[in-house]
Amino acid sequence: IKDEIKIFIPYLILFIVAVVLIAVLQNDLGQVILLALTLGVMLLFAGGSLRLLGVIFLGTISTAFVAIITSPHRILRVKSWWASAQDSVLALLPQGWAENLRVSGLPEPYQIYHAANAISSGGFFGSGLGEGYIKLGFLSDVHTDIVLAGITEELGFVGLFVIVMLFSYMLWRFFRIANRVANKTYYLFCVGIALLLGFSLIINAFGISGITPVKGIAVPFLSYGGSSLIANCIAIGLVLSISKNTQLNERSL
Structure with a gap:
């Protein structure tokens, strides 16, 4: 494992730089969690x-906990989420444990409450x-991070299922392209x-469904935001370029 850690150190340094730029300077922990999950799964693929x-994983959990x-605002966000989710979770635990873990005096998060109403009314x-x-x-601001709730209200379960x-x-196609690529770097990129x-x-x-605290992560291609749309389009364009070069190489062989 020491040899693996030595190989992983350059990627860890790059990730720490991303943490400083995103979580510290921009106060956005959600994007860091997204990158950490992606990095961890890519490690297995590599x-x-x-x-x-x-x-x-232990290091990431410890850093996120700190x-x-x-x-204070992250503590309040976690408490607000727990206030809305605790009834479902504590019902599975013994009564003594449930009373010790119960949080009172906090209202259900405004956005989550109305997002659940929108999803429910969509039918x-x-x-x-x-x-x-x-x-x-x-x-x-239903057009931003909460757009799935608005879509479900207007198009129902059928619309959400189609999405x-x-x-x-799309993800299946990406993995299929990655499976055909001989270059390890291109494979991991896809x-x-x-x-x-x-x-x-x-x-x-x-x-938005209350399963986890809200992280402010946009839905690709659906949430409002030009920079997110451009970045996602560039990423998909690069994957398609890799796919095209792979097809040309297969034909030449």
């Missing part, structure tokens, strides 16, 4: 051992495109782009 992944307890087929009413004063299937197909897009959707969906 041939790393589970022992090394366990060491990195970042949370040293920031199976939704209220119709453009006919959602919870976004009109109740769910603020998930489209993302799944895998990394697929993981970034997939984890972004999962973290956002879990956040």
